[in-house]
Amino acid sequence: MTVTRYSEDQLAEFRRIHRSRRSRRFYSTAISMLVLLVLFTAISVSDDRPFGLDGFIVIPALVVVLMISLYFEYRNTRCPACGGGIGNMWSQRFCPTCGVRLVD
Numbered sequence: 009m010t011v012t013r014y015s016e017d018q019l020a021e022f023r024r025i026h027r028s029r030r031s032r033r034f035y036s037t038a039i040s041m042l043v044l045l046v047l048f049t050a051i052s053v054s055d056d057r058p059f060g061l062d063g064f065i066v067i068p069a070l071v072v073v074l075m076i077s078l079y080f081e082y083r084n085t086r087c088p089a090c091g092g093g094i095g096n097m098w099s100q101r102f103c104p105t106c107g108v109r110l111v112d
């Protein structure tokens with residue numbers, strides 16, 4: 009673990025960024041789940057053209073939503089100080105890479 013000195017203002021800013029990312033992650037996950045639910049429902053409807061959409065449009069849309077979700081997941085689970093991965097952002101209190109405190 010690397011110990012780097014930051015000012016109190018910087019540390020407070022890191023915690024604020026982490027709080028903001030956690031909040032953003034909550035809403036982005038909820039929105040992604042809603043969009044995926046709608047798209048899966050569109051696929052599972054037995055009609056040839058669910059919701060008037062062609063299956064060749066729905067499946068790539070699913071892939072795009074999944075890719076965007078994974079990208080945001082990757083971006084949101086980084087340490088605001090060092091950029092290292094922090095794993096489970098809900099239970100992690102300190103960055104495993106640099107040791108910066110992430111929650112108050």
Ligand SMILES: [Zn+2]
Nearest residue numbers: 087090103106
């Ligand atoms: Zn870090």
